[in-house]
Amino acid sequence: MSQDFKPNYKKIFEDIVLKKCPQRYQEFEYYFNKENLTILDVIEINNRIFGLKDKLTMSFNQQHRSYDYETILEMLTYQQTEKLNNVELANHFNLSRNTVSKWRRLYLKY
Structure with a gap:
């Protein structure tokens, strides 16, 4: 009876794009139209929205990926x-x- 609860990344990123940079919505529309986002999609969207970080930040974030x-x-x-x-x-x-x-x-x- 255990359900696998995951964050709704599609809704989260859609809200971020609409608030932060609505002019780039079409760039991410492919991902928003998908049924489910994979972890690789989430990483790709995150990198495209926020850009690449410095080495220290990337190292810290890598330790917390699953x-x-x-x-x-x-x-x-x-x-x-x-x-x-x-x-x-x-x-x-x-x-x-x-x-x-x-x-x-x-x-x-x-």
């Missing part, structure tokens, strides 16, 4: 389709190499 099962599988599928090794995938998504190798061990059964 990924759901579907997002992890999406990243690992991306790795396979693009033929990336663990280091390249980690750099692309700003992850630790150890995190990528742990995900591969846990979620990819060979």
Whole structure:
């Protein structure tokens, strides 16, 4: 009976765009029309609205990210389709190499 309660990121970001920069609404309309936003979509929208931060802020924010099962599988599928090794995938998504190798061990059964 446990329900998975997640923030309504679509509504949150839509409100931010409408209040902060309504002229850029069309730039984000693709995301707002999607049924559900993935974690990667949320990160992309956040970076596009607020821009990239300095190294210290990025490091702090990276420590507090969490990924759901579907997002992890999406990243690992991306790795396979693009033929990336663990280091390249980690750099692309700003992850630790150890995190990528742990995900591969846990979620990819060979």
